[in-house]
Amino acid sequence: MNEKSKFIAEKNSERLDKLLTELFKDNFDFSRSMIQKLIEQNLVTVNGEIAASQKMAIIVGDIIEVTIPEAKKTEITAEKIEFEIIYEDADILVINKPNDLVVHPGAGNRSGTLVNGLLDAIEDLSSIGGVERPGIVHRLDKQTTGLLIVAKNDKSHRVMSEMIANHEVYKEYIALVWGNIEPSKGIIDAPIGRHPNDRKKMVVTSKHSKSAKTNFEVIENFEYSNTALIKCNIETGRTHQIRVHFNFIKHPIVGDPTYGRINDKDTKFGQFLHASKLIFNHPITKERMEFEAPIPDEFNDKIKELRGK
Known part of the structure; x- marks a missing residue:
């Protein structure tokens, strides 16, 4: 079920996307690009009208409503897959990936991957990577062994992705x-x-x-x-x-x-x-x-x- 959030602007802002990023950072920790996608999908209204642009100016008293779509559930099947967990806490995992193991499903390859194994072994994984790549922050090739970071929630995933990019x-x-x-x-x-x-x-x-x-x-x-x-x-x-x-x-x-x-x-x-x-x-x-x-x-x-x- 979609979730709705309603705000009354308490200050002027030159850009709608910038204001919403600030408003959402504590509860949802959405990145600016994620906010922009919601606006592009007509899921944001200002004073009852669909937001015309992510760049639209907001003034004090404007009523902003955001519809947050329900996260898609993965159709990937959980499987028992052998891999070693080097480290785990509430936010991340570090995996030692064995040889000959594909990291995530793709076209014509829906099973036998690390993601199938993660879904079986780990209760919570981030959703930013989409339904076929839950938790996957970066990849290793099928026949490359060794260390791989996995995110258990969207906040850790976003921050790790930014760290890798930087x-x-x-x-x-x-x-x-x-x-x-x-x-x-x-x-x-x-x-x-x-x-x-x-x-x-x-x-x-x-x-x-x-x-x-x-x-x-x-x-x-x-x-x-x-x-x-x-x-x-x-x-x-x-x-x-x-x-x-x-x-x-x-x-x-x-x-x-x-x-x-x-x-x-x-x-x-x-x-x-x-x-x-x-x-x-x-x-x-x-x-x-x-x-x-x-x-x-x-x-x-x-x-x-x-x-x-």
């Missing part, structure tokens, strides 16, 4: 790449966009792209197999960013079925890429949070193989 969440990865890398430190600063001929792939391009920056450091070069163990952190969060960037500099991720070498296409484990560390301030308490997840056993075994020991 580069306030430190995300560090461990990866195996083809080829020895010299020098031992570097920055890959190259824009990423959709591949012009394959919409499932991303590519470094100047056309219809977004800036992307990856910092990396070589942990060890393996001369035996002409590979390297690296750690990197991303200043931006573009789709497939690390995989695309290292392919761009001719050091693709070992085992990458999409951007790797031809003989990597059929490997069972997939790319050897692990989200190993997260550092951020808690979205509600502002406490500094730091988490680390060890690389999977298969990853360790592959390091020994490539090291030649």
Whole structure:
């Protein structure tokens, strides 16, 4: 059932959306963009008339009524899915995602995802991500293992999303790449966009792209197999960013079925890429949070193989 909220303006305001954002921040914590969507959907009236624009001026005494639509219920089925919860409180979860697990349902893929497992294990998840992505603040690829933040309510989700957008969440990865890398430190600063001929792939391009920056450091070069163990952190969060960037500099991720070498296409484990560390301030308490997840056993075994020991 839709919920209605009624306000009488106690001060003048140059913009309706700005005033409503202030009025709603305590009870609903709606972002300005969410308020703007309600106005666009004709769910806001001023003095009994549908609000003409999010930019309309408000004067003292104006009566504003907002209809808040009922949140859509997910049609995704809860399932028992194996994953490790590293941390949990009333606002967030930190998950250690296993290999070969898709984060959320998509076209033709309605089950067997992390979201299916979250719906079974967690009572409350944020709704900002929509009915198919409850709680999902950011993603990892299917065959990327490691740390993932999940929001349990809309306020924590909104704040975490803003923190990620403002580069306030430190995300560090461990990866195996083809080829020895010299020098031992570097920055890959190259824009990423959709591949012009394959919409499932991303590519470094100047056309219809977004800036992307990856910092990396070589942990060890393996001369035996002409590979390297690296750690990197991303200043931006573009789709497939690390995989695309290292392919761009001719050091693709070992085992990458999409951007790797031809003989990597059929490997069972997939790319050897692990989200190993997260550092951020808690979205509600502002406490500094730091988490680390060890690389999977298969990853360790592959390091020994490539090291030649």
